[in-house]
Amino acid sequence: MRQQTRPGPDQALLQVTDLHVTRDGRPILRGVNLTVMEGSIHAVLGLNGSGKSTLAYALIGSAGYALQRGEIRFAGEDITPLSITERGRLGLTLAWQEPARFEGLSVERYVSLGMREPDLQHVRQALIAVALDPDDYLRRYVDESLSGGERKRVELAAVYAMRPRLAILDEPDSGIDILTLEDISKLIRRMQREGTTVLLISHRDEVVAIADAASLMCEGQVQTTGDPRHVCDRYARCCRPCDRARKVETEYDYERL
Amino acid sequence: MSDFEAILKAYAAAGGNPEFLKSPKIGSLVISGNEVLGLNAIPGLDVRADPLPDGVRVAVRVAPSARIETPVHLCFGVIPEEGVQRILVDYEVGAGASVEFLAHCTFPNALRVQHVMQGTVHVGHGATMRYSEVHYHGETGGIEVLPRLQIRVDEGGRYFSSFSQTKGRAGRIDFDYTVDVDREALAELTAKALGYADDQITVRETIRLNGEGARGLARSRIAVRDRARSEVLATTEGNAPFARGHVDCVEIVRGQAIANAVPVVRVTDDRAQVTHEAAIGTVGKKELETLMSRGLAEEEAVDIIVRGMLG
Numbered sequence: 001m002r003q004q005t006r007p008g009p010d011q012a013l014l015q016v017t018d019l020h021v022t023r024d025g026r027p028i029l030r031g032v033n034l035t036v037m038e039g040s041i042h043a044v045l046g047l048n049g050s051g052k053s054t055l056a057y058a059l060i061g062s063a064g065y066a067l068q069r070g071e072i073r074f075a076g077e078d079i080t081p082l083s084i085t086e087r088g089r090l091g092l093t094l095a096w097q098e099p100a101r102f103e104g105l106s107v108e109r110y111v112s113l114g115m116r117e118p119d120l121q122h123v124r125q126a127l128i129a130v131a132l133d134p135d136d137y138l139r140r141y142v143d144e145s146l147s148g149g150e151r152k153r154v155e156l157a158a159v160y161a162m163r164p165r166l167a168i169l170d171e172p173d174s175g176i177d178i179l180t181l182e183d184i185s186k187l188i189r190r191m192q193r194e195g196t197t198v199l200l201i202s203h204r205d206e207v208v209a210i211a212d213a214a215s216l217m218c219e220g221q222v223q224t225t226g227d228p229r230h231v232c233d234r235y236a237r238c239c240r241p242c243d244r245a246r247k248v249e250t251e252y253d254y255e256r257l
Numbered sequence: 258m259s260d261f262e263a264i265l266k267a268y269a270a271a272g273g274n275p276e277f278l279k280s281p282k283i284g285s286l287v288i289s290g291n292e293v294l295g296l297n298a299i300p301g302l303d304v305r306a307d308p309l310p311d312g313v314r315v316a317v318r319v320a321p322s323a324r325i326e327t328p329v330h331l332c333f334g335v336i337p338e339e340g341v342q343r344i345l346v347d348y349e350v351g352a353g354a355s356v357e358f359l360a361h362c363t364f365p366n367a368l369r370v371q372h373v374m375q376g377t378v379h380v381g382h383g384a385t386m387r388y389s390e391v392h393y394h395g396e397t398g399g400i401e402v403l404p405r406l407q408i409r410v411d412e413g414g415r416y417f418s419s420f421s422q423t424k425g426r427a428g429r430i431d432f433d434y435t436v437d438v439d440r441e442a443l444a445e446l447t448a449k450a451l452g453y454a455d456d457q458i459t460v461r462e463t464i465r466l467n468g469e470g471a472r473g474l475a476r477s478r479i480a481v482r483d484r485a486r487s488e489v490l491a492t493t494e495g496n497a498p499f500a501r502g503h504v505d506c507v508e509i510v511r512g513q514a515i516a517n518a519v520p521v522v523r524v525t526d527d528r529a530q531v532t533h534e535a536a537i538g539t540v541g542k543k544e545l546e547t548l549m550s551r552g553l554a555e556e557e558a559v560d561i562i563v564r565g566m567l568g
Binding site: 085089102103105158162 | 478544549550551552564566567568
């Protein structure tokens with residue numbers, strides 16, 4: 001485990017500078033600049049195809065997202081050359097929009113994988129935090145037998161149990177019914193209280209309401225950053241009538257590749 | 258160390274609990290080479306074992322309507338580094354009976370050992386038989402394992418079999434099961450194996466759904482790396498109205514290993530339906546990166562994914 005440095009409150013935990021990323025030779029991120037403050041909930045808002053998920057994959061170091069230019073600094077350290085494992089060990093992780101399935105891997109084991117000192121009580125608490133009854137779920141498998149919503153909750157529980165320094169939550173509300181948005185909001189606030197900085201990716205402005213700051217992405221760039229209300233307002237006025245995003249393939253399509 | 262103690266130790270290495278082989282309340286059979294070292298029949302279960310020059314002839318009878326509540330434990334092993342063990346088996350599960358067998362096959366020191374399991378299984382009308390076979394072949398790869406069974410499941414019967422070799426070297430495994438499934442009967446075959454170095458794994462499974470409403474599932478999970486090779490030849494036939502069959506094969510390949518899958522689906526009745534799915538490749542990128550983003554090293558993540566798949 002790497003020695004972690006602490007920037008402390010009111011300091012940037014994540015600094016992305018002029019990030020250019022291609023996927024299969026096609027430019028997706030075209031000079032992203034983003035600063036996420038330690039201890040904050042920072043939302044990234046944008047239409048499908050704006051580059052939000054690509055930004056998430058680039059931040060964790062996912063293969064296939066070729067960095068052409070730019071720098072990612074995490075807790076003051078340039079992590080651009082680091083592997084996905086090394087970034088994970090620094091405390092940078094991602095809850096996937098459509099989480100992977102694992103045959104034969106129990107929920108208990110899966111949730112405990114990122115914990116420094118796995119213990120059952122902590123795993124149970126993480127499941128309760130995402131409104132899953134541990135007695136019903138601990139022994140189930142993280143495979144196709146879970147519904148999409150259940151799998152998303154298990155993913156959020158696993159990220160919460162890891163207690164990372166920065167949790168990137170990619171569309172945490174997708175696939176989960178509207179009634180549980182409140183549960184997700186509570187979980188995100190709880191993560192923040194317990195010391196995790198949250199980068200919240202969404203295309204729904206109602207999710208962004210819980211953020212301390214927000215950035216609006218369009219065509220692979222951050223267009224503006226500021227108060228979530230102002231960013232949501234600009235998103236509603238400028239992005240929703242806009243059809244530019246439809247001209248590019250979505251991250252979902254890339255993910256499926 | 259006595260022969261019995263030696264085989265018990267090997268049995269434990271394969272994952273078995275030796276206490277089960279000592280209990281008079283639990284049906285059991287212990288064979289080392291061509292010697293029958295232990296045999297315990299219980300009410301409803303008759304077991305006969307006759308030594309052959311190079312193995313043992315085994316006949317297992319479960320009485321009609323008998324409910325064998327506790328699994329019957331079987332142990333087959335060869336302790337020396339060289340030798341041949343031929344087990345000729347004949348399982349007869351009477352109508353309406355229910356029984357589960359847990360077999361451990363252990364060859365911990367094999368340098369040149371051949372283990373042949375050959376025979377027949379008959380699951381009677383409305384009977385249920387579960388047969389789980391766990392193998393441990395040691396670390397040298399000097400083993401050849403040849404299980405060959407002809408299975409017949411009568412009307413309303415249920416047969417579940419599981420073959421598992423997921424610890425140590427596989428050596429050469431050539432597995433060949435054929436099942437004939439009668440009306441409203443069910444057969445599920447599962448094979449799981451791990452191969453590395455120059456191991457060779459061949460799984461042949463044939464399910465013939467011959468009776469109306471018969472159901473069958475052939476499921477295989479193989480992981481190979483280094484120069485190991487695996488081949489799955491799974492055939493399912495739908496030969497009767499409303500028969501339902503499925504072939505489900507996943508093989509994970511790493512290094513210079515090579516995997517083949519040949520799922521064959523044959524339907525001779527237009528009201529039957531047989532489906533198949535086969536996936537061969539390396540560990541999925543998304544699965545791998547999910548675990549790596551939790552701080553796991555790549556090899557550690559691969560190991561967790563493979564172990565999960567192999568159960």
